[in-house]
Amino acid sequence: MAVKLKGTIRERGDKFEYVIDVGRHPVTGKRMQETGTRATYADAEQALIEINRNIQLGQNIRSVTLGEFITRYYEEVVKYDVRPPTFHQQMHMVSLIIPKLGDKRIDKISYDDIENLYKKLLDEGRGKATIKNVCMVLRKTFKHAMIKRLIMYDVAKEVKPFAYRPPRMNVWLPEQVNHFLMTMKGTERHAFYSLAFSTGMRIGEITGLYHSDITPQTNEVHVRRALKKLRGVGLVFDDPKTENSIRSIEIHPKLTQLLLEIKPKPGTPVLFTNRVNKPMDPKAVREVFQKDIAASKLPPIRFHDIRHTVATTLLASGIPVHSVAEILGDKVETVLTTYAHVLPKMRTEAAHSIHRSFFEI
Incomplete structure (x- = not known):
C-alpha cells in the first residue's frame, strides 16, 4: 500500500507549485512551510517525495546531539x-x-x-x-x-550576540614615533620597530620574515608568510591573512642596511629571533612593546596601532588610497572604511591646495 505524501501540488500558470508543512517556528510557534515550483507535475511530485523522505530521515535521527x-x-x-x-x-x-x-x-x-x-x-x-x-x-x-x-x-x-565594539584605534603623531625610535636606538629591537613603523606590517608578518625576504638591490621587503600561535599547537608558519597580504614593500635604503646588519642565526632562516635563536612569539613581542612604551614615557598604544599610525600618516600626507592599500596588504574598500575619519581632512587639504595653486599665484 502506497504511503500518502504530505503536501499539496497546484498548477500556477505554466508551472506546478508544491507546498508542504515542515513544522513550527521554535521562537514564534507559527507554522512553517516549504514551497517551490517545477516545470511538470511529475517534477513537483518528485520534489515532495524528496522533502517527505528528508523529513522522515530527520525524524529518525533526532537523537543526534x-x-x-x-x-x-x-x-x-x-x-x-x-x-x-x-x-x-x-x-x-x-x-x-x-x-x-x-x-x-x-x-x-x-x-x-x-x-x-x-x-x-x-x-x-x-x-x-x-x-x-x-x-x-x-x-x-x-x-x-x-x-x-x-x-x-x-x-x-x-540569536544575536552581545554588541561588540572593536578596540579603540589610537595613533601616534610623527614626532612621537620619532621619539620612540630614538629611544630604541642601540637596542636589539630598533630594527624591528623601524620596520613596523615604516611599513605597517602585521606583527605575524614581521616575525615570519626570513633573511631571504629582504632584497637589497631594490630595497624591498617581501611578505610571503606569517607566524601565528595556535592554541595547543604553538608557533606555526602560515600563509598571510589574505591574498592581498602577499606583497612586496619598498623601504628606505637606510632601513635596508639596518636589516642587513642582522646576522643570520644558525639553524633558522628567520630574520628576527629571540635569545635562543627561535622565532619570536607575537605575544611576547606585544608585552615587550608595552614595556618599551612605558620607558619612553609615551601614551600607550597596541602593537596593531602601529599599523593604524602608518596608514593615517600616509593618508594625511596625501598618499593615494590605493597605494596605502597596497602597502598595508588590504583592499581599498577596507582602507576607506577603517580610516574614513582621515578622508575629510584630505579633501579639505586638496581644496586648499587647488586654491593656492590657481588663485594665489
Whole structure:
C-alpha cells in the first residue's frame, strides 16, 4: 500500500507549485512551510517525495546531539575547507560550546538555550569578541544541519550576540614615533620597530620574515608568510591573512642596511629571533612593546596601532588610497572604511591646495 505524501501540488500558470508543512517556528510557534515550483507535475511530485523522505530521515535521527554533530561537522567538513590556523581557532570555540550545549539534541535547542550560552560565557569572563566567534561557529553548524535536514528551522541565525565594539584605534603623531625610535636606538629591537613603523606590517608578518625576504638591490621587503600561535599547537608558519597580504614593500635604503646588519642565526632562516635563536612569539613581542612604551614615557598604544599610525600618516600626507592599500596588504574598500575619519581632512587639504595653486599665484 502506497504511503500518502504530505503536501499539496497546484498548477500556477505554466508551472506546478508544491507546498508542504515542515513544522513550527521554535521562537514564534507559527507554522512553517516549504514551497517551490517545477516545470511538470511529475517534477513537483518528485520534489515532495524528496522533502517527505528528508523529513522522515530527520525524524529518525533526532537523537543526534549538538556535540556529536558539531564535532563530526568540523572534523569531516570544516577541517578540509579552511586553513589549519582558522580550523584550530574555531575548534576552540567548539570547545566552549560543547560543555554547555553538547548533550542536548540539536533539534531541541531553542532561542533561549543559545542566548543563555552567550550569557554564561560572558559571566565566565569571556570577551564579547569571543562570544561573537562562538556565534559564528554556531551559525555555520546550524546552517549545515539544515542542509542535512536534521532541523527544520535554523534558530541560531535568530540569536544575536552581545554588541561588540572593536578596540579603540589610537595613533601616534610623527614626532612621537620619532621619539620612540630614538629611544630604541642601540637596542636589539630598533630594527624591528623601524620596520613596523615604516611599513605597517602585521606583527605575524614581521616575525615570519626570513633573511631571504629582504632584497637589497631594490630595497624591498617581501611578505610571503606569517607566524601565528595556535592554541595547543604553538608557533606555526602560515600563509598571510589574505591574498592581498602577499606583497612586496619598498623601504628606505637606510632601513635596508639596518636589516642587513642582522646576522643570520644558525639553524633558522628567520630574520628576527629571540635569545635562543627561535622565532619570536607575537605575544611576547606585544608585552615587550608595552614595556618599551612605558620607558619612553609615551601614551600607550597596541602593537596593531602601529599599523593604524602608518596608514593615517600616509593618508594625511596625501598618499593615494590605493597605494596605502597596497602597502598595508588590504583592499581599498577596507582602507576607506577603517580610516574614513582621515578622508575629510584630505579633501579639505586638496581644496586648499587647488586654491593656492590657481588663485594665489
